[in-house]
Amino acid sequence: MDVPKKNNCNKVSDMANNMHVLEFSQEPAVTPCVRQGHGTVAQLISTLAIFAVLTALPAASSAADSPDEEEWIQLFNGKNLDGWTPKITGYEHGVNYADTFRVENGVLKVSYDKYDSFDGRFGHLFYKDPFSHYRLRIEYRFVGSQARGHPGTWAVRNSGVMFHSQHGGSMLRDQDFPISIEAQFLGGLSDGQSRSTLNVCTPGTEIVYEGRLYPDHCLNSTSKTYHGDDWVRAELLVLGSALIAHYVEGEKVLEYALPQMGGGAVSHYAPSQLRPGELLDSGYIALQSESHPIEFRKVELLNLEGCMDSQASNYKRYYVKSNPAACRYVETGNTE
Numbered sequence: 001m002d003v004p005k006k007n008n009c010n011k012v013s014d015m016a017n018n019m020h021v022l023e024f025s026q027e028p029a030v031t032p033c034v035r036q037g038h039g040t041v042a043q044l045i046s047t048l049a050i051f052a053v054l055t056a057l058p059a060a061s062s063a064a065d066s067p068d069e070e071e072w073i074q075l076f077n078g079k080n081l082d083g084w085t086p087k088i089t090g091y092e093h094g095v096n097y098a099d100t101f102r103v104e105n106g107v108l109k110v111s112y113d114k115y116d117s118f119d120g121r122f123g124h125l126f127y128k129d130p131f132s133h134y135r136l137r138i139e140y141r142f143v144g145s146q147a148r149g150h151p152g153t154w155a156v157r158n159s160g161v162m163f164h165s166q167h168g169g170s171m172l173r174d175q176d177f178p179i180s181i182e183a184q185f186l187g188g189l190s191d192g193q194s195r196s197t198l199n200v201c202t203p204g205t206e207i208v209y210e211g212r213l214y215p216d217h218c219l220n221s222t223s224k225t226y227h228g229d230d231w232v233r234a235e236l237l238v239l240g241s242a243l244i245a246h247y248v249e250g251e252k253v254l255e256y257a258l259p260q261m262g263g264g265a266v267s268h269y270a271p272s273q274l275r276p277g278e279l280l281d282s283g284y285i286a287l288q289s290e291s292h293p294i295e296f297r298k299v300e301l302l303n304l305e306g307c308m309d310s311q312a313s314n315y316k317r318y319y320v321k322s323n324p325a326a327c328r329y330v331e332t333g334n335t336e
Contacts, residue, residue, distance in 0.1 A: 067317045075127050076299035078106045087168035088123040089176050100289050101125045108296040110159070110289045117149030122176045123289030126168035132282035133304040133321040136236040139297050141229050142187040150291040157187030159294045163238060164259055164283035166273050174268040178286060179204035181259050183236055183246060184218065188227035196223045198234050198246040198253055204266035204274050208258035217265045221246055221253035231297065239320065241279040
């Protein structure tokens, strides 16, 4: 990997020191960056404290004009694919080949019953808006059998959600995966072997794990194995490029930092889209189609970026990244 073009250490330090989640007894500290091979990495001492506070936030509730009530966005509305656009390998952005992505009985389905053969048609269903700091909750389950012409047994009961992704419209027609971070969903094979879920994979990207640039394409979580067609609740905590944590059924199973462009495991992309060493601070979210049928009954997001001015009508105490442009104020009339 090339030496990063940005000062990643300074950027992460600034982000950590500006996350006003609570009053720290001392300034959050970030250790100096060190070079590992050709990559730049950092130890993020403050992230554990930030993570603990965020995961202790109240459970989701109905939206209201209160600084403590969480306003979850239902990315999947339970009715149709409004707000979502498919990109399937071999087709232009927006073409939903063979009705791969569909909604039936309030469930978003990834299906292959109209395929003659999968034949490398990897698909991704992109949400319309990018996000940077957020919590993402997804409830999914694997169903049925792997499609004919699948890429291999590695893809059995295998799917995922891509985030910090390039826009689907910037993918070339024959590109297989978007340059992104993938939270990988895996289902048990009922063979007596463990198979964790909510792992991380890195198509065209790299991550820092335990203070060092992780050398492999995928990193397993510590989750248990989920067999059959039971629903699984997955959650991501994404704090820009500073920290990412994975949860399964409320239990933390993986944590890493400094997602950045680089590595491999992606092909037929536009060279301008892959800039090695550039930190991924935000991007798009996409649900994956990888040859095994999967269903989603919930996809919701709590934005942690917003107005942090307590005088604004839309101020929220749980925000960790300030966006002054989002602030709204109630005008007071002239009392004279």
